């Protein structure tokens with residue numbers, strides 16, 4: 304069964320735009336659960352531009368679904384993760400000046416540091432995922448340092464689709480396809496995410512090695528018009544359709 308993790312970051316983006324208590328990310332998580340989400344993803348960024356520490360506290364206290372905590376590989380975030388011990392931790396690269404996550408984690412170039420960084424998280428029982436590009440060197444490094452999961456960055460594939468650069472999009476999809484196959488061959492659980500929409504989810508969901516998709520921004524955008532529950536149900540329908 305292909306799992307759907309709903310990323311609620313951008314519910315917090317809307318809340319933070321006015322500094323009101325609404326919309327409440329925890330309420331969004333509960334709606335996602337009722338709509339059939341298998342998990343909730345929340346990215347506690349160093350600059351707290353959307354999800355806050357209090358959001359993570361509330362999710363850990365009240366959420367029935369497993370929480371996938373996205374975070375940078377910093378001492379501050381490691382302390383927070385070890386305090387909460389969420390179901391999963393996903394390490395993502397961060398740059399304060401970026402509008403959204405631009406690339407994957409450079410595991411190959413930081414394998415020793417990351418191996419040391421993830422060891423206490425694994426010992427704490429967190430499932431460790433690395434948000435990476437589909438390059439073989441990154442996938443091989445992730446397996447080498449003992450990550451359980453790789454989440455393949457689908458942002459470039461989605462951007463190329465939006466821009467109508469079809470040949471380049473299909474080449475990126477071929478890279479993701481090969482990456483998923485290599486990761487599974489190396490014993491890694493394969494996830495994918497970033498930028499996925501109703502229009503782009505199908506080919507990614509169809510990859511047999513992919514066990515989980517993490518989708519957020521588009522679902523929150525769609526929810527403005529249809530409601531979050533309906534957006535999630537439609538995304539799930541398209542995921543299931545792709546797997547037939």
Ligand SMILES: CC(=O)[C@@H](O)[C@H](O)COP(=O)(O)O
Pocket residue numbers: 310312346348353373395402403404434496497498519520
């Ligand atoms: C890692 C990833 O692809 C998403 O979680 C993304 O980071 C959402 O957060 P931003 O939109 O702040 O990048």
Ligand SMILES: NCC(=O)COP(=O)(O)O
Pocket residue numbers: 310344434454495496497498499517518519520521
């Ligand atoms: N890791 C990807 C994620 O959690 C959601 O990314 P997006 O759908 O908000 O771009």
